[in-house]
Amino acid sequence: MGEKHIILPRLVPSKLSHRQQLCGHRSVSEISGVVDETLGKRPLDGQNDILRYRVFTSTWNVGGMTPSSDLDLEDWMDSTANSYDIYVLGFQEIVPLNARNVLGPRNSCISTKWNSLIGEALNKRRRRGSVLHQEITNSSATERSAQEEHFRCIMNKQMVGIFMSVWVRSNLRPYIHHLNVSCVGSGIMGYLGNKGSVSIRFVLHETSFCFVCCHLASGGKQGDVLLRNFDAADILVRTRFPGGATQELPKKILDHDQVVLLGDLNYRISLEEAETRLLVEDKNWSILLENDQLLIEFSTGRHFDGWQEGLITFSPTYKYHPNSDQYYWCFDGALGKKKRAPAWCDRILWRGKGLKQIQYDTCNYRLSDHRPVRAVFHAECVIRGDADCACGCIALSSSSE
Structure with a gap:
């Protein structure tokens, strides 16, 4: 399937502009008054300014386990570092994939609970800062900015057990537009939502993003890999977004400038x-x-042409005994059908100019039989030459050199 490109308007070049005041967080360039030299010399286009953001993505099959109200997600999301601008979190099996959940009305209570826990983890630092601010009467403008800043959920969507939630820094929200979601069921009879995808897209400044949360066909038998390949191809074909009334917008997943597929x-x-x-x-x-x-599949070129994946240096993410660091097959009392060999079922793939993966790992949450997998990206966004700089970051332009 060929890759299409968005025709963007010619942007007005401008010189490197240092902002008088920076927000109280680090942007993708790790800006603290000085541009990171290794990141600041890669413009997308000779005529365009760019901003760089840090994007945190993660996938987690939670195995139908309901989270406790005191589950702390800070370690998973590395939220204490306060160094990410966008969070994209994808879940699978937030509810058991039984007939009632697949065929019946959507149960949104669990997804609401997950979203609440995410918000608590992301904004805990802000609440601590608010308490500190009440104790410090002469705090600086930078400190006040950090205290007032928070993360907002701009979109979340559930399809049976698949759930995706996207959060951004509050002062980045005005620069995000054309936010849409598209769901594809590829499970029972090829259309039910026990398997499939939830995709969320948006345009940040002038750059389009698409995040795809997938749960593909399971099974370790010979030939099951073909079902997974078919599911992946089917999701790319059937996912559709509105094209926009006044400007040309990407309608399919591969039409977007930067794409992350996780699940x-x-x-x-x-x-x-x-x-x-x-x-x-x-x-x-x-x-x-x-x-x-x-x-x-990557090496043969039959599928996933143009996609990339970071180097895997972590243990297989499936199948663990819940609440344990041991794989399920290590337990003598485990049911035969569940004593499956370990595998790297949980993955994050990406494609697109201006997107660079800088971290790919897992973390040791024992809630389910899967471990969550995380990836961090540097994302370059095209901005208009005369546009105000979001979040107080520094705009980088090739015309400034």
Whole structure:
């Protein structure tokens, strides 16, 4: 499937403009009054200014487990660092995938609870700052700015067990437009929502983003990989967004400037289960990754042409015994059908000019039989030469050199 490009208006060049006051957080360039030299010399276009933001993305299959009200998500989202501008969080199986949940009315109570926990983790620092501000009467303008700043949920969407939530810094919200969502069910009968995708897109300044949260076909039998490939291709074909009445907007996933696809993609390891388990015990990731179904698809070029994935240096993310660091097959009492060989089911892929992955890892939350996987990106956004700079960041222009 060929990649289309958006025709953007010619932007007016402007010189590098240092803002008088910077907001109390770090932007993607880690700005603290000085432009990071390694990041500030990569303009998208000879005529365009760019801003760089840090985008945190993560996928987590929570296995139908309801979170406790005191579940602390700060470690997962690395929110104490206060260094990210956008958070995109994708879940699978926030409810059990039984007939009642698949065929019945949507149960939004659990997604609301997850969103509440996310908001608490992201804005806990702000609440602490507000208390501190009450104690300090002569705080500086920068401190007050940090205290007043908070994260807002600009969109969240649930389809059966798939749930995606997007949060941005409050002072970035005015620069986001054409926010839309599209859902594709690819489960039972090829259309029900026990499998499929939730996609959220928006345009930030002049750059379009699309985030796709997927749950593809499961199974470790021979031929199941073809079902996953079909699901992925079907999602790319069937996902549609409105094109816009006054300007040309991307209608399909691959039409967007920058795309991140995350989720329980369910690709397994093409080895006998006994051999896979021995290699996992030895932490022999290299041989396991040579037989990873998704990486094989990458290498053959049959699917995922143009997509990229960061280097995997972490343990397989599935299948753990809940509330344990041991894989399920290690337990003698585990049911036979659940003693599945470990695999890197949970992945984050990306594509697009101006998008650069700088982190790819997992974290040790034991709630479900999957571990969450995280990726951090530097995202370059085109801005109009005469536009005000969002969040007090520094605009970088090739004409300034």
